[in-house]
Amino acid sequence: MAGPDVDPFAGYRPDPFFCELTTQRPGDAGAPALIRGRIGMIGLDALRARAAAAENDLINLGITFTVYSQASAIDRILPFDCIPRILTAGEWRTLEAGVKQRVAALNLFLHDIYHDRKIVRDGAVPAELIFGNANYRPEMEGFPVRFGTYVHICGIDIVRDQKGRFCVLEDNARTPSGVSYVIENRHLMLRAFPDLMAGMRLKPVDDYGRRLREAMTEIAPEGVDDPQVVLLSPGIYNSAYFEHVFLSREMGVPLVEGADLTVENDRVYMRTTAGLRAVHTIYRRIGDDFLDPTVFRPDSMLGVPGLIAAWRRGNVTLANAVGTGVADDKAVYAYMPRIIRYYLAEDPILPNVETHICREADALAYTLENLDKLVVKPVGESGGYGITIGPRASAAELEVARASLLADPANWISQPVVSLSVAPTLTELGIRPRHLDLRPFAVTGRDTWVLPGGLSRVALKEGSLVVNSSQGGGSKDTWVLAEE
């Protein structure tokens, strides 16, 4: 057993990866060294006991997501690692600017493809990539949205490579989740580790609900003075239900289910004890397909019949807008640097992970030559389906990938394997390096605001690059140091 006199970081070897705590960075204000010292003072045993108590709090508070198997529903917590991830004020300035730029480009892109389609006519993005995309919604063509904002809530997955450079891994422009954990993790740190946090000057995370409510009010149909905002959730059996509860409380608006809403004369109402009350903005946490059984999936029990008609008449606003899924598609992702340059005439502040678009001859040739070093991904699929990781694939698997690439190059992209950065994480063996990513959240009504920090997801298994909660991922409190 390690006593307080043994440095808990004694066995910590982050090399060859970039470490979010121990790698020297300018402008860290001495915070990483201070945290390291304080963890040493607490000692490994006390750290473990307090972390366990903190996780128990999460269960009691019901800060959980639900995992369904055949007959049972189990409430699980997102495992919480008590060693914070620190971002300097300078790093955050870059991230914030990069996220805003990306959101601006996504919205301009969506507006364009549902209106004039200039980017297609100019040949910057292939037409079939957009119009052949399952997430392209013809219902959106020519439809105006306030302030040109389609993606009101955006989560952008960012990783850091071996050199400490931030790169975007994925855009989430549909119904990104996880923001509740950003705020709950901070509350948890304040309750369970006040001594780690004492005197730290951090950017606060408590403003999210107000900003979100403000944006939802801004985007309400014109002419409505005091719009009724609601959050539309699939209900208590949804795995992200806690987050829906959290957001409705933080915004101070009702959490409704589809059956709480009804449409009459193309207007949306909620059923209250005093009868029907008009609804003006719906922050929906259900996918496009389930919104309205009369337009999309007829078997959807979650949606509201007539909702799309009411929305097309301009009587209600949906956030995010319908049809944003075409912008966060893997194939479109590959074009994002070009999309940013096309609309904003700026270089991307946050680069993509280097991506080879195999529909282009050079990229295809490069990919085929370096198949054993690259990750090859099909563009149409989601959820990791069809991916070949070159360095871990057998010769036979590489041959299958080669054949697929040659058969239909346009369906493939390739990327180098990114050596994700690591952060010290409390494990059974002691404090060890574990890979992590970052998902900042941007809220856009008239303007874009980015919640300082974001969700740091950490792969708790040694060597693993998979940070998803469904596959053993956890999370950390993300500290953004205040400006000097």
Next chain:
Amino acid sequence: MSRNMPLLARYAEGLFWMARYMERVENIARLVDVTQTFESPGHEAESWYALIRINADETFFSEARMQPDPEAVKHFYLLNRDNATSVPASIEAARTNARALRPLISTEMWMHLNVFHRDLMTIGEEDLQGDRLSRLCARIKEGVQTHTGITDGTFFRDQGWFFYQLGRLIERADQTTRLLDIRYHLLVPASSEERRVTELTQWGGVLRAAAGYHAFRRVAPVAFSAEDVVGFLLTDTAFPRSVLLCVEQLDWHLTQLRSRYGLRGTVPALERIEEVRSALLGQPVSRLIAGGLHEFLDAVQRDLNLLAQDIGTAFFRDWRPLAKPAPGSAPPDGTVAAARSPDLDPATSSVQTQVSARVG
């Protein structure tokens, strides 16, 4: 600040049911406790089976092929999750409602209910043995009382709070009639002196279970009669669990919903309350007992059930008649006969696992 925030019909319904289920959990513990107290040597089975009768659970109990012995009855109410009138089923239903209400109720209410639920799910056979049973009942009562206290101290008092109170008060009034009815089902010895003492003991037990024994002693004549006890439990408005106090409070809460929040649908419910009040006050207790206490209590339970229906049809989203009465069995006045949640499809609504109408 606007005090006139709309309340989702589903929330009103969820609050009503959450409160009912929590109140029911407490009262099951009270009933089990008092039954244990009444258990007389040689007649244990009868004592315990009275519990089945006052809850109108005979059919379900026999369908479940359970023997009417004390262990089976205790198991039925404290451990059997398939029994909709059991502690585990009620706390489960309360938590499901609370979960849907998380956007509205206080974090402290949710956290306590969540932890209490988990605690009750760990009750096992061993907790039902010997002196542990009484301690278990105390633990359950205390858990609900903690819930009540947290609610009182933290739940914002707008519309939703009133619906919460309506559910709680209807359940409490209903349960007091059942507690009173338990006495009706008990055996009494034939000889007059023995009978007098036994009755005294039994009434004392009922009062204790209702947490009214000492107050009753203060206000009642030294040589009290059955009439005094019945009158106390039914109509003493200083006694927190009396039916009349619950009815008066129901009246007040409904009137508030009408005047503060302009809910006009309260009229049928207010009229129904008038009926219950005149039934309770319309005749002296002696005549009421002479006319058949059991039948009278049945009628009150039926009225309370109709009151819940009046509220439900006026304000709740998914309210529907509780169950289809079997052909020919519907009483002429349209009363819904003993309905149980297994008759309902629990998947149709996130909120309802209703077990309200259990008219004996």
